[in-house]
Amino acid sequence: MDATTAPHRIPPQMPQYGEANHVFELMQNMLEQLLIHQPEDPIPFMIDHLQRDNDYVPKIVILGPPASGKTTIAMWLAKHLSTNLLSVEGLIAKEYSPLAADARMHYQKFKMVPNMLLIRLMQERLKEEDCIRRGWILDGIPETREQALTIQTLGISPRHVIVLSAPDTVLIERNLGKRIDPQTGEIYHTTFDWPPELEIQNRLMVPAGISEGETARKLLEYHRNIVRILPSYPKILKVISADQPCVDVFYQALTYVQTSHRSNAPFTPRVLLCGPVGSGKSLQAALLAQKYGLINVCCGQLLKEAVADKSKYGDLIQPFFERDIAVPDNIIMKVLKQRLDQQDCVERGWVLHGFPRDLDQAHTMDSLGYKPNRVFFLNVPFDSVIERLSLRRTDPVTGERYHLMYKPPPTMEVQARLLQNPKDSEEQIKLKMDLFYRNSAELEQFYRDAITLNGDQDPYTVFEYIESGIINLLPKKVP
Helix, strand or coil, X not given: CCHHHCCCCCCCHHHHHHHHCCHHHHHHHHHHHHHHHCCCCHHHHHHHHHHHCCCCCXXXXXXXXXXXXXXXXXXXXXXXXXXXXXXXXXXXXXXXCHHHHHHHHHHHHHCCCCHHHXXXXXXXXXXXXXXXXXXXXXXXXXXXXXHHHHHHHCCCCCCXXXXXXXXXXHHHHHHHCEXXXXXXXXXXXXXXXXXXXXXXXXXXXXXXCCCHHHHHHHHHHHHHHHHHHHHHCCCCEEEEECCCCHHHHHHHHHHHHCCCCCCCCCCCCEEEEECCCCCCHHHHHHHHHHHHCCEEEEHHHHHHHHHHCCCHHHHHHHHHHXXXXXXXXXXXXXXXXXXXXXXXXXXXXXXXXXXXXXXHHHHHHHHCCCCCCEEEEEECCHHHHHHHHCCEEECCCCCCEXXXXXXXXXXXXXXXXXXXCHHHCHHHHHHHHHHHHHHHHHHHHHCCXXXXXXXXXXXXXXXXXXXXXXXXXXXXXXX
8 A cells, every 4th residue: 555645644733833933935945045056065055044044134126217216215115124225326336346446437438337247246245244134125226127137047036026106297297306415315305305404405416317308218218128127026026106105105115025925835724713792703714614625613613512412521511501601711622622633623724713712711722732823803893793793683483594684584474573582682792792802902912913804894805804814924023
């Protein structure tokens, strides 16, 4: 018998360790660097790569037409992310570099730097320790498709590419008001960004090449090149409108560069849905189970099934059900452990709701190794929950369920005999909601990477947000 066809019972701790320590991404990044650099002796190279621990430093390209504000956005991002800003002007101004001296001479004669010379300057700069440790932002580089392809061939690959876009008429008007501080290199504008300090105002200069004709010529050249550059960066490219306040552009750019791209790593979802009664946890769990094959684990349903099956735990739970009091946490945890340890949960993943409800339960679950890798809090206002639950009714004759607003009974005869579950009274709902929100702050603090969603909208819209949070990596939190 071929052993590879036998079912593999993988301990749940193994995938959890791999996900928690990003083992797959670590190996993928190391293999990528080996193939790019092709060292003669791979072992010392890999050791050095691991010691650097720089797989997740910023590697950003910002492109855009003249007057789109790309230099300003690049400078703000560099300050916020504590990374290095590289521009053509900065590279050729570098001191004590023969390459930079050659580039300056060439620029003075021809007002441009040859592709290979610019790329050699970039290579020289990117090999310096601060770029290795803290990453980099390329401002306006590459300028042509040839540069983009050469940069890729040398293994210089950005993680995020931002392209700023605005109508040419806006850019020409904006460029005419541009001013530059010769001391700091900061860009200002006579209308949109005038410095309050008189000292700075007095030293501002009109940069060369900002007339309407020169700007139109540069825009034509940019449009000719950008359409050939963009195909070099599929899947990592984001276009942001520059025809809006600079601060808004910056925050959109910052949000994008803090997101992680989808990983090829094997991923077994372990999803926890938290929310007050009536927030839609059960429906979202059912949708996730249906689309992704996750095991729908409802804590309350597990307890009812244990009683119905007359299992050993069911005999312990029965007295608490009869007296309508809460089942002790240790019994709940035993029932839950029994279900989560089953092979389908380990292999396919699970979506849990109804537990934990407080910090002690969360600690207990965590200590036993049941750690969700995605946690969602569904927030719904009290009035909406009341509307959802207090208008529910059941037909005692047919067992059909109705809602007086969303699914009214077909006839007055049916409506007359409908009954309300005592648990759906406004007083009971308020008690349950108060209990949830009393504990939710501590739960949110415990699950620091939790995603909070507005549950008071169309359930399929909520599902799209949850789905996005599961299939995409969690964003890096930068102070």
